[in-house]
Amino acid sequence: MKLTLTPRTLFSLLVLVFFGYLVWEAGQWRLQARLFPWVIGIPMIVLAVINIVQELRGPKEAGASNSAPSDFQLTQAVDRAVAVRRTAIILSWIVGFLAGIWLIGFSITIAAMTFGYLKLQSKEGWVMSLTLTASAWLVYYVVFERTLLLPFPEGQVFRWLGME
């Protein structure tokens, strides 16, 4: 048996660690609190081990078969290198969006991110970028800020600067 640690197997290992850790942490609780996590978790540890064995034994059989799960699949139509690069880029936009909201608040982030994505990432023209940015921000402002009165948090930066 050849052991190759593919990312796929790594994820399966992570699942095992996940259950293992949760079951271990539950060990310190009183019986009633602990019972449910154990009843679910302990059989799952066994199952996770079985899953790993299955994967190591026959990666073809367990993974790449045509009868995929009842769930959607990522596109295969794009060249792999391009796909990896594009995935990395969009992930940074997503995380950046969250970081932006935390640092400078919703209002500015929505305008900046929308405009940034349109102008810098997808290289749209000025008119298109500005119009779409304005409409996104207006939807946010009119509906969520003015009508629904949601308590949007202030940006952390402003708090550090003491100018809330």
Next chain:
Amino acid sequence: MLDAFIEGLFHVLSWPAFGFLLLGALVGFIVGILPGLGGLATLALMLPFAYKIGEPISAFAFLLGMHAITGTTGDLTSILFGIPGEGTAAATIMDGYPMTKNGEAGRAMGAALMSSLVAGLEGALILALAIPIMRPLVLFFGSPELFMLAILGITFIASLSGSSLTKGLLCGGIGLMLAAIGVDPQTGTLRYTMGTLYLWDGLSLGPVVVGLFAIPEIIDLAVRGTSIAEAKVQKITGVMEGVKDTFRHFGLTMRCGFIGAFIGALPGLGGGVSQWLAYGHAVQSSKDPSRFGKGAVEGVLGPGAANNSKEGGNLIPTVAFGIPGSSAMAILLGAFLIVGLNPGPEMLTKHLDITFAMVWILVVANIVTVGASFMFLNQLVKLTFVRGHLLIPFLLMFVFLGAFAAHNNFSDMIVTVIFGLVGYVMVLFQWPRPPFVLGLVLGTIVENYLWISSSAYGAAWLTHPTVVAIFLLMVGTLFYSVVQTRRGKSLEDTARKGAEERVE
């Protein structure tokens, strides 16, 4: 009683009630279609209008009409953009969005709306028929029965697992484990809260589901670099096709409508349950479960139907006991008082006409909205042919707003991003997501109702006739689906599956 039934209809169609109904439906339409605009917050915001309207029928026409429509149109966002309009209403994404990618957005929306309409009418009919037997009906289902229903839901995990039962069960297990997060009601122990206050209440469904489903789709859209719809297929014909689908699978639509109304009538199972159970049922009862998740129209019809009929069901305990069947109903209960009505037995005797008027409000609001929606659909479908790059910033904005607006909490957005990554990896390595959500939705219910059942009844609850009946139903459906799956697969496949099942 027939008098009251007809009188109710006239109440609703009279002016100004009808005008308020239209207004409510319009607001509901907008609220439903914008992700993150929770129906609950909007209801609370609109409640003071009930003071101003004053007259019961008009006030309900406005509030209930609005509420009935949010669910219906929420499905449209799930189908078009893969972002759930509301966290509890995400099952439509599973097949609706893949249909859109196949260029069948029109068909999917037609199916969602028509099944909503059919099931909305069914829910209203069930409400009307249940009026004389409402009280015993609700009282019949105690904690042991709720527990068994949740277990029944959990068995759906098997059929939602697709090719690898092991992975499906593991995903279900992850969901169940994560459901344990928060303050344990039995002992007050803080379970898996990682030292944060935020996790005291457990993971909330909305942000998890938005992340799990919307973010992988956004990543995929960016990678593809095309519009959401990959293939230009039919345009307008699609909508009618979806309408026809509803009648092609009429039995399924009605069954899922029944599931929605039934679960809705039982307070204590929560909003997320009915749609996912309906989806599970649609998959389980299909001859070829492997089509699901890739654009099977039954996967839209099922949750679409359940989503709407649950409103009729929700009204049952609200009217019969004055005990709200959902959080939205709790707000409507406030409206009852404001307009001078006493929800409770009076609603079934003295104010029977108003109760029936509420049934009619559900019916009329649904007909009006679905009719009006059909005029917009073609415009909406065009959006799915817009270049993905133009849509992505909007989708991201709505993902974050949607995650935040549920509880006005920043941490919800972090949860969304985390589960977005988890969802992406799951899709990448072909771990099925539906069992995970099912586990998360049902975990708390299973645990709590098991404790409640055993402390309130000892071991005696195991022999309750309803408990036994549900158990038999469960074994039956499991057996049926195993037979179905085996028949549908090749010999080699069957052998492997069998081996896996023995391992369990």
Next chain:
Amino acid sequence: MTKRAIYQSILVLLLAGFLLMSFVGQAAAKDFYEGKTIRILVCCSPGGFYDRWSRLFARYLGKYIPGEPDIIVQNMPGAGGLIVTNYAYKVAKQDGTAIVAPLGGQYLDQVAGRKEVLFDFGKFQWLGTQEVAHSVLFCRKDSKFQSVEDLIKNKKEPAKLGNTGTSGSSYFIGKVLEKAVGANFNFVMGYPGGSEIDLAVERGEVACRGMTIPPHFGREPYLTWHKTNFITQLIQTGSERDSRMKDVPTLGEVMEKYKTPQEIRSIAKVIFASGDFGRPLGVGPGVPADRVKLLRTAYAKALADPQLLAEAEKGRMTPVIPASGEKVQKLAEFVSNQPKEVVDGVKAILGR
């Protein structure tokens, strides 16, 4: 950008900030609240009494504050109310534009010494409260439990008491009665909410439930239950009998009868002081005194507004029993400063 450029821009921003603040400060001399928006931060989700009272105030409080600010309601539920209370104390601006509507019993987390508590209940500046919300314990009329005595007597098959978790009024009453008079309960835990407990009472799954008194007389299914004589109230936690339950003994009377030790009485007093808080409104500890005074006056005036009272009446948020900010303040200070024996007792009873 170089480091220096960053420092420079931060400096500029800071300066701009100070200028802005001093400008705002100037304006404060006139009507601070003119053109401002006050947020009422609510502990709870839309629909409940906390939310409804806050929304009612949002519509009436503004006109009694000089400058007539807009008032909006923002729900920040979570962690048993700790999220909003911590936020109002630590994060919200201390300029009087953030009013908090915390759970009346939130101080218990502080008394029990939970490390997650970042506030001092006694240092919030209270505007007042509009009601008292003591608790009542009731059982089905057809059950064996018609008095506190029955609860003590039935040891073999103790009363089934429905609970959501370990921090509801039902649980508190049950635990205190256990401790104080030796009552017996079978605590049935884990109902998702009060509605589900009510249904469980209807179908006889549990016999008893504890809850706050205002909804007990303001909502279904209780109104019908009173009418059809479906339940019996066993005990109430206020220091005096509620006018609607003249023949139901108070906890104090019962403890007197059973000669409960003084120590346990003080513990019970702290736990059920939450009833006297009702559903209070307050502002953070850093809000300037003159603004607190403005808000207190406005609060008192709004509570006397006949239109507000009419709406409260219509929504069955009655009876309105106002208590002034000063009175609530005293109470908050009292409960926040308890001797160690009491604190330990509270901890033991609440299981924390």
